[in-house]
Each structure stands twice: as C-alpha cells, then as structure tokens.
Amino acid sequence: MLRRAAVLWCASGVLGLAGAQGVGAFGGGSAPDRMAGPPERSVAEWLVRLQQASRIPSYVGTFVVSSSSGAMSSARIWHVCEGNLQLERVEALSGAPRSTYRRNELVVTFMPEARIVRTERRVAGGMFPNLLNPGGNFSTADHYSAREMGRDRVAGFDADVVLLSPRDDLRFGYRIWSEKRTGLVVKTQTLDAAGRVLEQAAFSELQLDAPVRAAKPQLAMPSTDGYRVEKPERVRTSAADEGWTLKAPVAGFQPQNCYRRPVSPSASMVQWIFSDGLATVSLFMEPFDAQRHGHEGVSAMGATHTLTRRLTDPAGAWWITAVGEVPPRTLRAFVDGLERKN
Template sequence: MAALFVAGMPLAIAEGPMERGVEQWMERMHGAPCTRPYAGTFVVLSASGAMASSRIWQACDGQRQLERVEALSGTPRTVFRRNDEVRTFWPQSHVVRVDRREVSGLFPSVPVVTGAAISQFYAARLLGQERVAGRVADVVWFKPQDSLRFGYRFWSEKDTGLVVKLQTLDAEGRVLEQSAFSELDLNAPVRADQLSRQMDATAGYKVVAPSVVKTTAQDEGWTLRQSIAGFVPVSCHRRAVSAADEATGVLQCLYSDGLASVSLFLETFDARRHPAQPQVSSMGATQMIAQRVPPDAWLTAVGEVPLQTLRLFAGQLERTR
C-alpha cells in the first residue's frame, strides 16, 4: 500500500479506490446528514490557535432536517435549525433570535447552489482512508483550479458519506482551519419531532425576529460589472437593524461556487460609525474587507476565500441607481 504526502501529511492510498467526480462527492456529502440520526462533539481549530467546540444533534423526518448545536465554548448559546429556519437561544439574556439560513448540512455549512459548475473550479482526488472519531472515512482532496478559492480536504464517513473532518488549505497547502468530530454516535436516539419541540419551546424567552425582505441586488440598484469566475448569486435579503429603519437597513447578497461562499453586506455610509480607511481582517479561513463604495455606501465583504477574491468582488461592485 503506497503513501502520498499532501502538505506534509502522509495518507495511505486505499486498495481499489472508488473514483468519484466533484459533483458525485458533493452529492454524497450533502445527502449524508439524513442517512441516519447522529450526535457528536464537533471541534473547530484555526491556524492562529483559536478553538471552539459544540455538541451537535441531527435528525431528519421526511423533508424536514432538524439540527441542534450547543456551544461548549464562548458565550452560552444553543442554535436550532429546521430546514432553513434558525433559532438561536441566548440563556443568559433570555432572548431567542429567529432567522433564516440557506445552507446545507455540511460542516462548515455551505449554501445549496444551483447553476454553479463546481467541477470547473475544483478537481477531486481520493487520497485514501483514515479513522476519525472511531469511524473509517474516505479522505478526499478538492484542489482549486485557480487562485480565487481555497483548497479543501474532506473526511467522508465510509458508510454514510457524512463529513466528519474538514481542512481548508491555502495556496501553499497550509491548513488555515480544521474542524472535526472528536466523538460521534451514528446510532444516537435522536428524533426530529423531539428537536422540533425543543426548538419551539420559547416560553420565558423574548423572541426577536428582525424584518427580512427577500430581494435581488439588481432590484436594490447594485450589480457586478463582471461576474467573479464560478460564483453565482444564491440569495439577497434586506435586513432591518431596528424597527425604525425597515426601509433601509443592511442588504446582504450571498454568492457561492457550490463550496466557497462570499457575503456582501451593504449599508448607507455613516462617517460617525464607519472609518475613513478600508479595513482588512483575517481569522482562520475567513477573510473580511470593509470599505466605502461611492457614492454613499459602506461595503463589508466576508468569505472563506482568498483576500484577492473579496477585492475582486469589491472592485466589480457598481451602483446602478
């Protein structure tokens, strides 16, 4: 059995590997969360050393996918998801925030995208098999075909396809961020109706549901002069910051290539709140730039993509009215 070294990491090549294309791997991993209910402890570690852990329960019931994520680090909170409906419980302040999120059950969560030709921008290669949280997993490398996106290594549980570990890699193959189950029970007695009842148990909490209006960038007077290779529009919403500004608020437009995603947040420029100079920050695989966009808008672009990709989005963004 041969060994392959990727980014300094030896991986055994499995005998008679099952070759799949990018779309086949993505389809298998997208469908995995509903293969069987599970519970586990999930840990995220960035290259800077920052670490976060959560306890996850997930189950499906027909077309409904239910998920409970309880933070084990940082501020206490529990996030429930029922398909695209999300409720975040903050026990210290007794507040529940209701929102919607167009994502899949992958870790990290990525948008469900139609129209993205993902195989044009990533090449899939099966590297071998390893054990994660006691489960045998296929190790798959998604190598980017250009410099506009990061690379990924997925550990896909052999029987179900569930992503049990994920690494995000920079252009040199260095690990920017790693997430994995440290413990996983694929026979957990988790029921979708039980999670649904827990999600609806808001008694004693103040329910906050910000106004969200579905729209498009074009309808809001924005366009990209030239599209960014591989990234297609997924959704666009106007979110009110407070009840007083429902007519303005923050516009969020999401773009994705089927794996990586970029969110553009646009709001009215306010010299009292926004700095005069552009801002750049990085945390693990997540990059952020914030800058003024003529004539009177403030843009915050966030995504798990190289910084140059965010700069391309910012440079192509144009006000049409």
C-alpha cells in the first residue's frame, strides 16, 4: 500500500508491496463486524487520527506484504517516539539482508552482502504504517469519501475499519484498519475501481507500548567500518528552474518537491513529486539515451504503475518515466501535460 518502485531513489522502502485478488486471498478472515457507535468521522478527521497515530510512544512488530502471485515478504520494525524525535529500525526478514535505521528524516540503510551503507534524507510520511504525506494543503475530502465499515481484529488488537473511496477515476481506494485505542494503522489494502485488492500490508504480530528501554538497543546504529558509504547526489531544485512545466494540473495532486541528480558525467535526471495527501506520483525527466532506454509503455506491480514515453522537442529528445500508486490514466494525464520550456 502506498509504497515504492525501486526507481524512486529518494523514497524507496525496504519492501515493495505486491497485489492480490480479494480479501480472501490473504486469509483476512470474516468481514468486519458492523456495530452501532458514535457518528462517523469525516475524511479529515480520519486523516488526522491516522497521522497522529504515527507518534505513539513505541511499538514493535512484524509486518507482512502479500502478492497476487503468492510471493510474500516480511520485515521486523522497532519504533520509538520521544517528543519530536522519532527513531525507527526496519529489518528485512526475507530477500537480501537489509537494515534501515531512521532518525526523523535521516535514513541509513545497511546492505551487508554488498558492504554498502546508503544515507539520505527522506520525508517520513507515506510509508507503512504511516500512510499520509505530510505538508501541503491537500483538499483530500474533495477527492475521497469515508465510510466506516465496523470493527475487526488484527494481530490480536481491536481495530476500526474505514473505507476511503475515490470520487473520480484518477486514484485508487483504500481500506484501512486503525487500532482502536491508538489509531495506529495495523492493516491496509489498496482497491481498484471494482473493489478488488491490489496490495495489502498488515502486522502479523504487534506489541504496542513496548518498553522504550528494551527497544532502544535495537535502534542503535552499527558501525560503518568496512562498508562503502554512499550518499545520493541529489540537489533540491524546482521544475521551472529545470525547464519543465505542466500545461494543466491533474485534479487533486499538488507539487511537493523537485530534485536533480546525475545519471552520467554529462547528464542529469530530474524527479518532480506530486501528492493528493494519500497517493504519490513521481515524474522523472532525463535526456534520451538509446542504449539505456527501451520501449515506451505501461507496466504494473500491484498498485504501482509505471509509464515510460519519449518526448521530443526542438532542443532534443527526453525520456519520461511516470511512477505512482494510481491508475494508468492518471500517469497519462501527467505525461500528456508535461511540457519543456527552453
């Protein structure tokens, strides 16, 4: 849910989420119980609840990502929040060994097989189980509606279930399980227009309010001795300064950040990031290189779609890659509106 293709160099997560066909494919159990309760929260109230839940004092758990092909990935997560300081460690339990440590926006990833440590600054929002993108004055309620689905249990905890449905065909829907006491997201699904589950992530085991003293040793970053330390060479910039503009905005999506990084001694790539508060789209623009760039088209992995296209203008040829957890038509709207200003 809401996670990342590998091409997103500044927002890549430890695990990519894959798709599934229906709740039953994940062993989700019985449907949430519909129980009478207080008046339903609005979209804005739900988003505030989910965002604030990321600041609960501490938790430790294992979360699992399932795919429609039957593949499964899992990771162990330790999280501590003390005032304005957030510490986190995510340890991959499947695939290549990888440990990611976060101290607020500073993220350090250890890859022991390659003996590489990668450090970067990354916005914390938008990564499971913190679903929301911080910053921006998003008109989310104009593009999603909220309907409470009742209560369910996940990893032994009671959870309120909410369905966030898109009001148009430019975004997917989300079914979210929010732990009843803290609001922490304990399970989430991304849904297509027919209500089929495209992606799911959920805690299989969770300890809330884990003793901070016991969790802190797990958050201590190991020494980088013997590792090659890499720092992505990206520079904050603006689309206008890089010569790019959108002829028309895509409804609900606001520009968030823009970065430039080298891809060769003589060329650089620009990443322009947009969000509607839940879904994120990145546009990558770089000079066309026939040896590196293949066929134009659209591909999908779960809810994440990728569109590639060659753009030609009087100044030369460009290779455009649009990536996001949105329907392909949304990526086409971005790419169709992209224009080079020389």
